[in-house]
Amino acid sequence: MIHRPSFILSREDWSLHRKGEQDQQRHQEKVREAIKKNLADLVTEESLIMHDGRQIVKVPIRSLDEYRFRYNYGKGQHGGQGDGESQVGDVLGKDPSSKQQAGPGKGEGAGEQPGVDYYEAEVSLAEIENLLFADLELPNLQRKQHDEVTTTDVRFNDIRKKGLAGNIDKKRTLVEAIRRNSLAGNPGLHNITNDDLRYKTWEEVQTPHSQAVVLAMMDTSGSMGQFEKYIARSFFFWMTRFLKTKYEHVDIQFIAHHTEAKVVTEHEFFTKGESGGTICSSAYNLALNLIHTKYNPDRYNIYPFHFSDGDNLTSDNDKCIKLIKQLMDVSNIFGYGEVNQYNRSSSLMNAYKNIQDEKFKHAIIREKGEVYKALCHFFTAKDKIRAS
């Protein structure tokens, strides 16, 4: 019997085969979801806060592992192949993750295994911020009488049959073509006529923008330890980024205080350490001063925020309460954040807990993860305060 080669060689048009790309997109979407779920941790990620101008950060995304029942790779023996000279005891590699894993509560992570899928997503800082800030806003923002500033924005919000070629809405155009073909009794996509073309058009939207000022006050006294300062700065770091990203006309005044308060630059605020005792009223006085001289409440939405460890000179507390009341009279809200790792009863909180005013908002932060919660708590519009 004579065998004849029986084969076909072909080359098709694969340009419509997009499954891989589509599923990849879905994967990326899930990465973003995972980032969103981990925002609380990301907010205090040191590499983000101390980031050195790099706009890309690496975020370990563990939730995208595909879990299955598998062996503990580190406890087994595996086959390998040498170059002919291998000896028992030869070192093939070091486990880079084991040093980092020394901390308590960290078991055998996936990273320690060669050839294991350890997914690190690269995301831009901007992308994180988009997610992070999506739901945040300045609460109780009000239109102020004067100097009302408007900004112009472009919004695609209409579909027309005439327009610029660059603005063709492909999806709607295709839908039109399919619709026309169906009506003609010949369903499917065969051709696209001029009549099918649809264009996006835009309108210019004027968004009123009220002016606002945030008075960021931070305790820099000796009692504020590494952790306390780190937390307060994390909070203010994201607050600043959030305000700068979302609002065009927000002033931020940085006030550092111990027994005395002074206005400092953003850079000083985030880098300089101080010491000494604590008199919080000094900061509140300075804030009121600034309001009187620079930020007329008729024209500005005012947001004083104070972060402290709760340690204050006891005799100063009554004065603080009085000043907070004065501040609240001219502000939209007053935010007090207390970094209190061990949940001890603090001098300030004891004094402030009796303040009955819905403008007074406070948050107690015990651990890193709660910084994001505090941000959400402070920067949520009144009508959508979260259940948390």
Place this chain on the structure above:
Amino acid sequence: MTNEEMQQLESAIEEITILARDFGLDFYDMRYEVCPSEIIYTFGAYGMPTRFSHWSFGKSFHKMKMQYDFGLSKIYELVINSDPCYAFLLDGNSLLQNKLIVAHVLGHCDFFKHNNRFGNTSRYMVDSMAASAERIRKYEQDHGKLAVEEFIDSVLAIQEHIDPTYVGRKMRSRQYDEPSEPTAALDPFADVFEWTEKKKAEEPKPAPRFPAQPEKDLLLFIMQHAKGMPEWQRDILTIMREEMLYFWPQMETKIMNEGWATYWHLRIMRELDLDESETIEFAKMNAGVIMPSKTSLNPYHVGLKIWEDIEKRWGRERMWEIREYDSDISFLRNYLTKELVEEMDLYLYGKQGDEWKVMEKDWEKVRDQLCASRVNSGFPVLMVHDGDYLKNGELYLKHQFDGTELDVKYLEKTLPHVYNLWGRTTHLETMLDNRAVVFTFDGKKNHRRFV
């Protein structure tokens, strides 16, 4: 690829096909398709061009494509066990590369057609996967993309827990078709042991077990017994199990199959009239394919060496037989000799402190461990012990402990997936530090207790 290049390739394929047949290779009709890298990577990630959509395939697609874009790795071809047999060639391969690949692919196709493990695989999987993908797309429309995706997430987490063996199938059919006790006619020793049977009959019968015998096919068990599982979910489970049964023989014969294809592409290429530059290109490419790795076994290399050794010792006739009857475990067990282990410098490595070290070079231990690592295609064996645990419909699984512990983190993340499918509290018994331990997921939390 220009038309002229396509023609050159076509006549090369013709020549190679004739050569392969002359060598005695016997394969299905071939369909060669030249396609761009993204398509090859889609197929690589999905296992099949027509398979259903899922983000995890997108993830591996992305990874493969990225490695290709950075020049880290390259898939030259992809071949599918089907009749006719599909082979996808990367557009951009040189003619010489394609020649080698065609020769290699014919080796694979011969293997698919003749190795016993593939005897039960569907040769029409390209079409049936397309049809399944279509059904799943319909379910997405009916029940929401997210619901379908989450369900698939859970099935994928346990997809390897099937029972592809003949014995397994036999056991199941006996259990479902003949639930009664074995009759005397089936038991050749019935008369010999009549007195024990009598004695047994007098004792109170233990409550019937469910399942009667521990079952390995977790997917099938869930499919048949999960309460309240909607039809569409059961259908997806069936689809995914069938697909895994189809892929399974490939996992079981990786070393043999790659070695076989490599053996044949070498033989066929030597028959071709290559010019000097082609000879050098061929040598380079071949060296790349069989390059050893310090931390894994290169199936192309190990497989090739074993096949060549078999040829040397017994001649080619024996090779045809072995390609028919063996799988990786028996292949390694029977034909990985002391000389081969030493020649290839195979060893076992493991972790000591935070270092990965060569731990064993004794050839028998190396061979035994390599065989052991191929058991159940390298996946832990779990058995369904009880589908009505605590008389509460809970699922009790038992890991057949063989000396290697499970990855606890992964275990605790996978158990909720089993719960999703079963719908009730799920237990898994295994060993940690020489003690039996039961992990339980109750729908909210993981617990663990030593027993």
